Amino acid sequence: MLKGRHLLEPMDLTTKEIDEICLLAEKIIDNPKKYRNVCQGQILATLFFEPSTRTRLSFEAAMLRLGGSVIGFSDSSSSSVSKGESIVDTIKVISCYADIIAMRHPKEGAPKIAAMNTNIPIINAGDGGHHHPTQTLTDLLTIKRAKKRFDNLTIGLCGDLKFGRTVHSLVKAMLRYPNNKFIFISPKELEIPDYIKDELKEKRIEFMEVTKMEEVLPKLDILYMTRVQKERFFNEEDYIKLKDTFILDKEKMKLANKNMIVIHPLPRVNEIHPEVDNDKRAYYFEQVKNGMYVRMALIMKLLGIEE
Ligand code: NCD
Numbered sequence: 001m002l003k004g005r006h007l008l009e010p011m012d013l014t015t016k017e018i019d020e021i022c023l024l025a026e027k028i029i030d031n032p033k034k035y036r037n038v039c040q041g042q043i044l045a046t047l048f049f050e051p052s053t054r055t056r057l058s059f060e061a062a063m064l065r066l067g068g069s070v071i072g073f074s075d076s077s078s079s080s081v082s083k084g085e086s087i088v089d090t091i092k093v094i095s096c097y098a099d100i101i102a103m104r105h106p107k108e109g110a111p112k113i114a115a116m117n118t119n120i121p122i123i124n125a126g127d128g129g130h131h132h133p134t135q136t137l138t139d140l141l142t143i144k145r146a147k148k149r150f151d152n153l154t155i156g157l158c159g160d161l162k163f164g165r166t167v168h169s170l171v172k173a174m175l176r177y178p179n180n181k182f183i184f185i186s187p188k189e190l191e192i193p194d195y196i197k198d199e200l201k202e203k204r205i206e207f208m209e210v211t212k213m214e215e216v217l218p219k220l221d222i223l224y225m226t227r228v229q230k231e232r233f234f235n236e237e238d239y240i241k242l243k244d245t246f247i248l249d250k251e252k253m254k255l256a257n258k259n260m261i262v263i264h265p266l267p268r269v270n271e272i273h274p275e276v277d278n279d280k281r282a283y284y285f286e287q288v289k290n291g292m293y294v295r296m297a298l299i300m301k302l303l304g305i306e307e
Contacts, residue, residue: 003304006115006122009131010173015150017301018173022141024297024307025290032065035296038305039068045098046072047090048125049081049105054266054288055125055134059102062295071098088117095120100303102134121302129163129232135265136169137298138291142283143222145290146261151177154219158185158246159226159271161192163233166265167226171196175205182207183216187245189238190228213246217255223248225264225271225284249273253281263287 002017013021028035044063046056051074060070073079081090087110094101095118103111104125111124126132143150155174161167161184171192174180182200184192184207191209200207210216217223225248233239247270248262264272264284276282300307 001304002301004119004121005302006111006124007133007298007302008111008115008122008124010133010136010169012133015176018137018140021137021294021297021301022144024300025141025294026145027307028293028296035066035300035307037067038300038307039063039066039303042068042100042303043098044068044070044072044299045094045101046070046074046125047079047094047101047103048072048074049076049087049103049110050126051075052104052126054291055104055132056102058288058291059123059125059134059295062292062299065292066296066299068299087113091117091122100299123298123302126165129165129168129229131169131172132165132265133169134291134295134298135166136173137294138287139166139170139224139263139265140173141290141294142263142287143261145286146283147221150174150180152179153177153221154181154183155222155224156183156185156213156216156220157192157224157226158213158248160190160228160242161186161226162190163229164226167192167224168196170224172199175200175203180205183220184209185211185213185216185246187211187242189242190245213248214252214255217252217260218257220256220260223256223260223262225262225268227267227269227271244270246271247273248276250275250279253279256281 063070091114100121102123102125108128108130115122228243261283
């Protein structure tokens with residue numbers, strides 16, 4: 001039962017629960033009209049202590065398409081936090097107004113503190129460089145629709161693997177399915193964190209780390225591109241040096257398998273040339289749509305709304 005639970009990191013969901021959420025999302029995709037009033041009278045609060053457009057709007061569109069309502073803020077400077085209110089107090093107050101909260105915070109662990117201080121479901125919409133479970137659900141639904149499976153896949157993750165929370169969340173989710181292989185493509189400075197490598201080693205899951213994408217492209221079923229996370233750098237110079245390390249273009253796509261899919265959590269900066277957008281292997285805009293539908297399914301499940 002998902003009713004009343006929090007979603008702080010992807011591992012909070014069993015693989016069976018992930019299947020159920022994806023199944024409901026696909027039912028909504030097939031017949032959105034059927035669901036347009038199911039959340040009538042319910043309120044989602046979106047508390048974004050860190051800037052975001054698409055994730056916040058995705059949550060809001062999801063709730064509105066279910067017939068529910070939305071309150072919240074998109075910038076902590078416009079909330080009482082700017083008056084010095086603690087996150088615990090903010091959450092206690094908002095819990096009196098809303099039925100469910102989606103929150104994004106620059107500090108790792110902030111959604112967990114929130115969850116400990118409320119009796120309504122908290123959805124982590126991104127906490128620092130830590131996790132972003134609803135992006136993972138978005139990625140998983142996209143993989144499911146394109147590949148029809150979550151196992152026996154070779155997954156290349158490219159770009160900022162150090163700070164990219166969506167990368168951390170997706171690897172943690174995908175390592176639970178059998179026979180997946182991971183290829184981490186990044187400059188040395190932006191390598192995947194040790195704690196993730198340690199877990200892969202411990203579970204004897206195959207992975208490799210490379211600094212060039214050309215050599216591995218032909219092996220991939222999925223290419224997960226990410227932007228270099230500018231806001232997590234301590235100095236601009238380091239960011240400038242690394243920002244254009246990888247640019248996926250038409251030429252590189254020629255090296256890839258004809259069934260490979262390219263996904264990206266967006267926003268894209270330079271890492272995928274717009275000329276790739278028309279390639280039928282480019283799934284990143286489709287992925288955005290999936291994100292809204294999977295959030296609709298998640299909201300319904302956490303609120304305990306029956307189909
Ligand atoms: C991602 C995030 O916020 O971590 N974006 C998103 O949720 N759509 C990826 C990113 O910002 O690069």
